[in-house]
Amino acid sequence: MPNEPRKSKLITQSVTGICELVGFSAPTLGGGHGWLQGQYGLMADQVISARLLLPSGELVTVSEKTYPDLFWAIRGAGHNFGLVMEWEYRVYDDNAPLWSYEIFIYSGDKLEALYEEANRLLRDQPAELVHWGYIIKVAEVDPGHPVLWFGIIYNGSPEIATRYAKPFHDIGPLSVQTGQGSLHDLAVVTFQDADGPGCAYGMTSLRYPTGLKSYNVTAVRQVYNEIDSTFRKVPEIAGSFFLLEGYSTHAVKAIDAASTAFPHRDDNILVTSYVMYAPDSNIDPIAKELGEKVRKYLLDGSEDPEHLRAYVNYANGDESLQAIYGWETWRLEKLKKLKAQWDPKNTMRYYVPIEQNINWF
Known part of the structure; x- marks a missing residue:
């Protein structure tokens, strides 16, 4: 039928987390360990782009080409910077399903x-x-x-x-x-x-x-x-x-x-x-x-x-x-700079926030 969706003949898979209860986005934002990481990397390594709702209300697409610093940040410290509305994510042929x-x-x-x-x-x-x-x-x-x-x-x-x-x-x-x-x-x-x-x-x-x-x-x-x-x-x-x-x-x-x-x-x-x-x-x-x-x-x-x-x-x-975001000085400095730029009121501060202070005005 002409309106029937095309179905791939291939079985595909990707890196996901271990625990079924935590969903997909949350572990990805923090790195994301999984069964397939030895073959393909972390969950965060599979992200091609993301539609990110910033604390300001602006919706942006982050990738290696657009907002590359934010793209860097959401792959490991993402819960500090906004809400991901959509992922573009790598998938792989499942050539070894057993x-x-x-x-x-x-x-x-x-x-x-x-x-x-x-x-x-x-x-x-x-x-x-x-x-x-x-x-x-x-x-x-x-x-x-x-x-x-x-x-x-x-x-x-x-x-x-x-x-x-x-x-x-x-x-x-x-x-x-x-x-x-x-x-x-x-x-x-x-x-x-x-x-x-x-x-x-x-x-x-x-x-x-x-x-x-x-x-x-x-x-x-x-x-x-x-x-x-x-x-x-x-x-x-x-x-x-x-x-x-x-x-x-x-x-x-x-x-x-x-x-x-x-x-x-x-x-x-x-x-x-x-x-x-x-x-x-x-x-x-x-x-x-x-x-x-x-x-x-x-x-x-x-x-x-x-x-x-x-x-x-x-x-x-x-x-x-430092224990969470890295002991290299440049890592935390970069995260704090990006936080000040994209979330100056520290709206995204619920979980292990990069900045502890609260500035409402």
């Missing part, structure tokens, strides 16, 4: 062996592979202590996934689950779907992110012990978990770090506590102390303990602007 995974559950005593092996994997992790871990309470597996949940997730055949997973079998897991599916299935596999624990409504949820180059196994052990001890002392927060995201970074690092406002391209791992509990003012200081402690363990054990690198989309709000 994803294969092996999910391991270990007891806490396997932590050192597990994360030493994860460090070895980091040195040779291909663009198509992600490793993903939790320190989490699973009462039916171990009613007394958190377990180590660890996934090898590969965009390709199970035979290749098994090759990368083989060393993790040798550690001695309590259980192993293998499977295959599509990109859309991964949120369920990793508990990041709309029904997953991190998406529970009505809960207090605190994150304390840290970007790392590698796992300091001693520090990860300290994290585990602190979580184990706190869960037993304060069962109200035993539904919390610790998240270790090991995306591939091949395509992320292939992009000039100065070309976007996203400042953390050198990081290989993104880790964060997710302290979650029913709202309770008596628990708030305990949760805060737990989050701060485990982040300090990891930062102190990192390659650069003086410079926290905190992913803006996970930020708690107590981090310095």
